[in-house]
Amino acid sequence: MKLRHILSTQQFLDDHVLAEIFQLATEVEKKDRENNLSPVLKGKMLATIFYEPSTRTRFSFESAMQKLGGSVISTENAHNFSSAMKGESLQDTIRTVCQYADVIILRHSEEGSSEIAARFSAVPVINAGDGTGEHPTQALLDLYTIWKKFGKIASLNIAFVGDLLYGRTIHSLVYLLSLYKGIRIYFISPRQLRIPEKYKTFLNQRGVQFEERRDLGDLRDIDILYVTRTQKERFSTELEYENVKNSYIITRDILQGMKENAIIMHPLPRVTEIEENVDDDKRAVYFEQVKNGLYIRMALLQMMLT
Amino acid sequence: MKLRHILSTQQFLDDHVLAEIFQLATEVEKKDRENNLSPVLKGKMLATIFYEPSTRTRFSFESAMQKLGGSVISTENAHNFSSAMKGESLQDTIRTVCQYADVIILRHSEEGSSEIAARFSAVPVINAGDGTGEHPTQALLDLYTIWKKFGKIASLNIAFVGDLLYGRTIHSLVYLLSLYKGIRIYFISPRQLRIPEKYKTFLNQRGVQFEERRDLGDLRDIDILYVTRTQKERFSTELEYENVKNSYIITRDILQGMKENAIIMHPLPRVTEIEENVDDDKRAVYFEQVKNGLYIRMALLQMMLT
Amino acid sequence: MKLRHILSTQQFLDDHVLAEIFQLATEVEKKDRENNLSPVLKGKMLATIFYEPSTRTRFSFESAMQKLGGSVISTENAHNFSSAMKGESLQDTIRTVCQYADVIILRHSEEGSSEIAARFSAVPVINAGDGTGEHPTQALLDLYTIWKKFGKIASLNIAFVGDLLYGRTIHSLVYLLSLYKGIRIYFISPRQLRIPEKYKTFLNQRGVQFEERRDLGDLRDIDILYVTRTQKERFSTELEYENVKNSYIITRDILQGMKENAIIMHPLPRVTEIEENVDDDKRAVYFEQVKNGLYIRMALLQMMLT
Numbered sequence: 001m002k003l004r005h006i007l008s009t010q011q012f013l014d015d016h017v018l019a020e021i022f023q024l025a026t027e028v029e030k031k032d033r034e035n036n037l038s039p040v041l042k043g044k045m046l047a048t049i050f051y052e053p054s055t056r057t058r059f060s061f062e063s064a065m066q067k068l069g070g071s072v073i074s075t076e077n078a079h080n081f082s083s084a085m086k087g088e089s090l091q092d093t094i095r096t097v098c099q100y101a102d103v104i105i106l107r108h109s110e111e112g113s114s115e116i117a118a119r120f121s122a123v124p125v126i127n128a129g130d131g132t133g134e135h136p137t138q139a140l141l142d143l144y145t146i147w148k149k150f151g152k153i154a155s156l157n158i159a160f161v162g163d164l165l166y167g168r169t170i171h172s173l174v175y176l177l178s179l180y181k182g183i184r185i186y187f188i189s190p191r192q193l194r195i196p197e198k199y200k201t202f203l204n205q206r207g208v209q210f211e212e213r214r215d216l217g218d219l220r221d222i223d224i225l226y227v228t229r230t231q232k233e234r235f236s237t238e239l240e241y242e243n244v245k246n247s248y249i250i251t252r253d254i255l256q257g258m259k260e261n262a263i264i265m266h267p268l269p270r271v272t273e274i275e276e277n278v279d280d281d282k283r284a285v286y287f288e289q290v291k292n293g294l295y296i297r298m299a300l301l302q303m304m305l306t
Numbered sequence: 307m308k309l310r311h312i313l314s315t316q317q318f319l320d321d322h323v324l325a326e327i328f329q330l331a332t333e334v335e336k337k338d339r340e341n342n343l344s345p346v347l348k349g350k351m352l353a354t355i356f357y358e359p360s361t362r363t364r365f366s367f368e369s370a371m372q373k374l375g376g377s378v379i380s381t382e383n384a385h386n387f388s389s390a391m392k393g394e395s396l397q398d399t400i401r402t403v404c405q406y407a408d409v410i411i412l413r414h415s416e417e418g419s420s421e422i423a424a425r426f427s428a429v430p431v432i433n434a435g436d437g438t439g440e441h442p443t444q445a446l447l448d449l450y451t452i453w454k455k456f457g458k459i460a461s462l463n464i465a466f467v468g469d470l471l472y473g474r475t476i477h478s479l480v481y482l483l484s485l486y487k488g489i490r491i492y493f494i495s496p497r498q499l500r501i502p503e504k505y506k507t508f509l510n511q512r513g514v515q516f517e518e519r520r521d522l523g524d525l526r527d528i529d530i531l532y533v534t535r536t537q538k539e540r541f542s543t544e545l546e547y548e549n550v551k552n553s554y555i556i557t558r559d560i561l562q563g564m565k566e567n568a569i570i571m572h573p574l575p576r577v578t579e580i581e582e583n584v585d586d587d588k589r590a591v592y593f594e595q596v597k598n599g600l601y602i603r604m605a606l607l608q609m610m611l612t
Numbered sequence: 613m614k615l616r617h618i619l620s621t622q623q624f625l626d627d628h629v630l631a632e633i634f635q636l637a638t639e640v641e642k643k644d645r646e647n648n649l650s651p652v653l654k655g656k657m658l659a660t661i662f663y664e665p666s667t668r669t670r671f672s673f674e675s676a677m678q679k680l681g682g683s684v685i686s687t688e689n690a691h692n693f694s695s696a697m698k699g700e701s702l703q704d705t706i707r708t709v710c711q712y713a714d715v716i717i718l719r720h721s722e723e724g725s726s727e728i729a730a731r732f733s734a735v736p737v738i739n740a741g742d743g744t745g746e747h748p749t750q751a752l753l754d755l756y757t758i759w760k761k762f763g764k765i766a767s768l769n770i771a772f773v774g775d776l777l778y779g780r781t782i783h784s785l786v787y788l789l790s791l792y793k794g795i796r797i798y799f800i801s802p803r804q805l806r807i808p809e810k811y812k813t814f815l816n817q818r819g820v821q822f823e824e825r826r827d828l829g830d831l832r833d834i835d836i837l838y839v840t841r842t843q844k845e846r847f848s849t850e851l852e853y854e855n856v857k858n859s860y861i862i863t864r865d866i867l868q869g870m871k872e873n874a875i876i877m878h879p880l881p882r883v884t885e886i887e888e889n890v891d892d893d894k895r896a897v898y899f900e901q902v903k904n905g906l907y908i909r910m911a912l913l914q915m916m917l918t
Contacts, residue, residue: 035655043341045369053692056708059685063657063712066683071372073365076692080359080382081575088575089582096362096574099596100369268708269693269700276701290711349647351675377678379671386665386688387881394881395888402668402880405902406675 003304005118006126009136009175018179022144024299025292032067032295039069044305047101049093050076050128051108056268057128057138060290061105064297070305073100078108091120098122102305106130124304132166137300138267139172141293145285146224148292149263155182157221161248162188162228162273164195169267170228174199178206185210186222190244192234216248219258225250226265227273250274255281265289309610311424312432315442315481324485328450330605331598338373338601345375350611353407355399356382356434357414362574363434363444366596367411370603376611379406384414397426404428408611412436430610438472443606444573445478447599451591452530454598455569461488463527467554468494468534468579470501475573476534480505484512491516492528496550498540522554525564531556532571533579556580561587571595615916617730618738621748621787630791634756636911637904644679644907651681656917659713661705662688662740663720668880669740669750672902673717676909682917685712690720703732710734714917718742736916744778749912750879751784753905757897758836760904761875767794769833773860774800774840774885776807781879782840786811790818797822798834802856804846828860831870837862838877839885862886867893877901 003017012018031037046065048058053076062072081093090108094117097104103124106117111133118125129135147153158177160170164187174195177183185203187195187210194212203210219225227250235241250264255278266274266286278284309323318324337343352371354364359382368378387399396419403410404427412423413434420433435441453459464483466476470493480501483489491509493501493516500518509516525531533556541547556570561584572580572592584590615629624630643649658677660670665688674684693705702720706729709716718729719740726739741747759765770789772782776799786807789795797815799807799822806824815822831837839862847853862876867890878886878898890896 037655043343043373045372047365053689055687055690055692059659059687059709059712062685063683066657066685067655071369073368073372074380074686075361075365075382076687076689077359077382078361080361088577091582092574092576095593096596097365099593100365100600268704270704271700276703287707287711290708294712349649349679351678353671377675379674379678380686381667381671381688383665383688384667386667394883397888398880398882401899402902403671405899406671406906 003124003300005114005121005124006136006300006304007114007118008127008134009139009172012136012140012176013179015179018140018143018176021140021296021299021303022147024302025144025295028298028302029295032298037067040302040306041065041068041070044070044102045100046070046072046103046105046301047097048072048074048076048105048128049078049097049107051078052129053077054107054129056290057107058105060293061126061128061297061301064294064301067294068298068302070301090116094120094125095122103301126300129168132168134172135168136172137297138169138293139176140300141289141296142169142173142226142265142267143176144296145265145289145292146263149285150223153177153183154180156180156223157184157186158224158226159186159188159219159222160195160226160228161216161250162230163193163234164189164228165193166231166234167228167267170195170226171199173226174203178203178208183208187212188214188216188248190214190230193230216254219254219262222258223262224265225258225262227270228267229269229271229273245272248273250278252277252281255283258283309430309606311420311427311430312442312606312610313420313424314433314440315445315478318442318446318482319485321485324446324449324482327446327602327605327609328453330608331450331601334604334608335601338604343373346608346612347371347374347376350376350408351406352376352378352409352411352607353403354378354380354382354411354434355384355403355413357384358435359383360413360435362596363413364411366599367432367434367603367607370600370607373600374604374608376607396422400426400431401428409607432606435474438474440478441474442478443603444475444599445482446606447595447602448475448479448532448571448573449482450602451571451595451598452569455591456529459483459489460486462486462529463490463492464530464532465492465494465525465528466501466532466534467522467556468536469499469540470495470534471499472537472540473534476501476532477505479532480509484509484514489514493518494520494522494554496520496536499536522560525560525568528564529568530571531564531568533576534573535575535577535579551578554579556584558583558587561589564589615736615912617726617733617736618748618912618916619726619730620739620746621751621784624748624752624788625791627791630752630755630788633752633908633911633915634759636914637756637907640910640914641907644910649679652914652918653677653680653682656682656714657712658682658684658715658717658913659709660684660686660688660717660740661690661709661719663690664741665689666719666741668902669719670717672905673738673740673909673913676906676913679906680910680914682913702728706732706737707734715913738912741780744780744783746784747780748784749909750781750905751788752912753901753908754781754785754838754877754879755788756908757877757901757904758875761897762835765789765792765795768792768835769796769798770836770838771798771800771831771834772807772838772840773828773862774842775805775846776801776840777805778843778846779840782807782838783811785838786815790815790820795820799824800826800828800860802826802842805842828866831866831874834870835874836877837870837874839882840879841881841883841885857884860885862890864889864893867895870895
């Protein structure tokens with residue numbers, strides 16, 4: 001199966017593609033651990049165009065490309081394409097860069113920007129985060145992490161904690177989870193940061209069970225605790241922020257009330273919402289997520305460029 | 307023929323070098339389209355030293371180098387060489403970088419900076435834009451685009467439109483055009499942005515026909531319409547700027563008054579001076595220029611480093 | 613011998629490692645000059661994480677890695693790892709990057725940061741400057757330069773001139789010099805910028821002869837004149853700064869009073885403390901230091917990663 005662009009996880013609402021991606025990621029990981037990777041992308045060029053800097057995501061793609069023998073041209077100051085007072089349009093930038101590259105990785109502050117890019121690009125475009133929209137490759141690596149840990153995805157209970165309004169990695173993952181039977185989702189957030197209506201409508205249409213609540217509450221049945229950062233600037237008063245922030249801090253005490261084989265996920269960066277002494281618990285998998293992201297992106301690049 | 311540095315198009319006022327460059331660019335393009343490029347620059351290192359950011363030009367050189375098997379070290383913040391209050395001199399920076407690299411690509415805000423760099427460098431230097439001075443590789447790709455489109459350069463009519471005073475790509479191209487018989491140049495610009503005297507003197511000495519005018523006027527005989535961006539800050543009043551800017555906007559209507567086999571060129575970035583609905587006209591070649599720039603730079607790097 | 617991390621030159625207070633590094637650097641230099649380098653680091657990934665920009669040091673490591681066939685992921689804006697108001701901790705950044713890379717090169721503004729990085733990294737870390745602490749690979753290249761020039765290090769007289777308080781390259785080099793018999797060190801600095809007590813205590817413990825003075829004075833017996841930049845912001849008044857600055861400027865006149873086979877070193881960037889007409893004197897070796905830095909870093913990376 002050939003992937004053209006990767007813009008939204010909605011395009012993966014066909015189980016078969018995911019299975020193929022995960023299988024290839026598994027193969028790539030095995031080869032990497034055996035120091036046995038083939039330079040299958042030799043002669044191919046990846047361009048990162050980041051209007052918002054994100055060294056984490058940029059490094060992941062650039063490492064993935066080079067590990068498969070490909071080359072990289074990179075900018076985290078994409079606004080430099082237009083040095084004039086009035087900028088060059090995104091579409092002109094894309095039409096320029098696709099003359100140099102075989103795949104474009106785009107990070108942009110505006111939702112929908114990757115669709116525009118894909119429309120004007122002669123080469124595949126991967127959305128590496130478009131404002132509060134989506135971040136599909138993060139969701140794929142999240143799902144891959146769950147799949148590796150549980151050997152399945154169906155019938156799991158997943159709790160999302162924190163900023164569910166602006167958290168694009170959660171938005172992207174919710175679409176993917178709807179593919180699996182028996183999933184139950186808990187949306188745990190302050191009132192101001194509830195999951196947008198459109199995701200709830202989507203889940204209802206797909207018949208996925210979910211509930212919303214404000215407190216962490218009882219986590220005994222949770223298989224996956226997916227924690228996100230709560231941003232100060234979303235609150236009208238400092239006090240309100242502090243209250244919310246402190247109510248969602250994951251501690252060793254909270255872990256004690258969870259299943260032995262549950263996992264704690266986080267898209268990173270983590271600030272104070274998971275205490276550092278949780279990191280040593282075998283259920284904390286956020287740095288494994290980072291490694292899985294490398295393999296997922298290697299798999300995607302290989303599928304798109306070969 | 308071995309090229310040492312590329313500082314000004316004046317050094318190409320010998321037809322034979324250009325023919326060789328264009329021939330090699332053609333070969334490289336053919337190999338690229340056949341996925342058959344050889345890593346002839348394997349083991350070679352290119353350094354980009356950009357005091358003024360320009361992702362477009364930087365990407366072009368970095369892609370060219372890597373497509374031929376070479377490696378890249380890159381900065382678009384060259385002022386970071388000197389973190390002190392009082393900066394390191396350009397010559398010290400160059401003497402440092404030439405210890406690491408086999409070729410240096412320099413973008414600098416001051417005219418003549420690339421000559422200084424070349425004087426102190428132990429390795430070849432390519433001027434990738436020095437203030438309002440020159441941008442020789444852009445002129446080479448422009449000329450290559452013309453040559454590919456018309457199969458010749460002699461006896462063509464070319465109109466330059468916009469900022470002819472500060473437009474360094476035009477300055478560099480004017481030198482090259484003087485090599486060909488029967489060329490006729492139209493310099494179309496506002497009064498404030500006329501082509502500098504020294505280029506007119508040069509053309510007179512070489513016996514090249516040219517005329518200046520303020521209005522776009524009749525474009526029926528034009529083979530090449532070379533459009534540039536007019537910068538707001540060059541005008542004393544907003545009104546004056548708006549008048550000029552609007553008088554040079556290339557529209558589909560204007561194209562209707564032009565030859566069927568004319569071409570519309572632009573060094574990019576384009577802002578409003580060419581309407582986007584012109585892009586679909588087969589005469590619009592500005593994104594082809596970008597691709598040709600890649601091949602010209604591959605050819606130049608190969609000639610300089612092998 | 614396998615090196616794990618490179619954090620301080622104190623870890624080299626065993627002569628044998630240095631001999632091995634210098635021997636490998638010599639071999640690497642020979643192969644480079646013969647265009648005969650082997651891609652021994654093929655498939656390995658180096659990450660530069662620079663919280664303080666330093667194009668010089670970054671280029672040196674990135675060139676070294678790629679010349680040996682390795683790949684690079686690079687940032688000189690490491691603070692971009694944490695886009696939040698409150699940043700991600702260094703340890704989380706390190707635990708992320710070590711998922712992508714086989715070696716991490718860290719430049720950070722705080723002394724001791726590289727020890728923290730090493731503690732949390734699953735891959736080797738090289739300290740590329742931690743505040744006013746150390747810069748061990750600079751000291752290694754300095755020592756290598758001395759060794760190449762004199763064929764030995766024992767029994768040499770070395771004068772350090774300028775900012776000995778904050779000059780981390782000097783701090784790192786002082787540790788290494790203590791290994792050799794018959795060394796005599798002159799610390800020449802203004803009162804405000806004297807070498808910290810801990811280095812004097814260290815030298816006394818090791819039985820190394822040294823003296824401090826304020827004036828350049830008699831340099832007839834000096835084998836190595838190691839000059840550093842004096843930073844204006846270290847002084848309370850402009851006048852005080854100007855006096856000091858001018859009293860340490862190395863001129864051709866001063867060179868006349870020095871040995872024919874002495875050497876003038878500088879870690880760069882140089883501002884006014886060595887006049888440019890000194891550069892042509894064969895005793896000025898600061899650009900050779902740059903080249904030696906490339907070979908030392910190639911040797912270190914090869915030792916650490918193979």
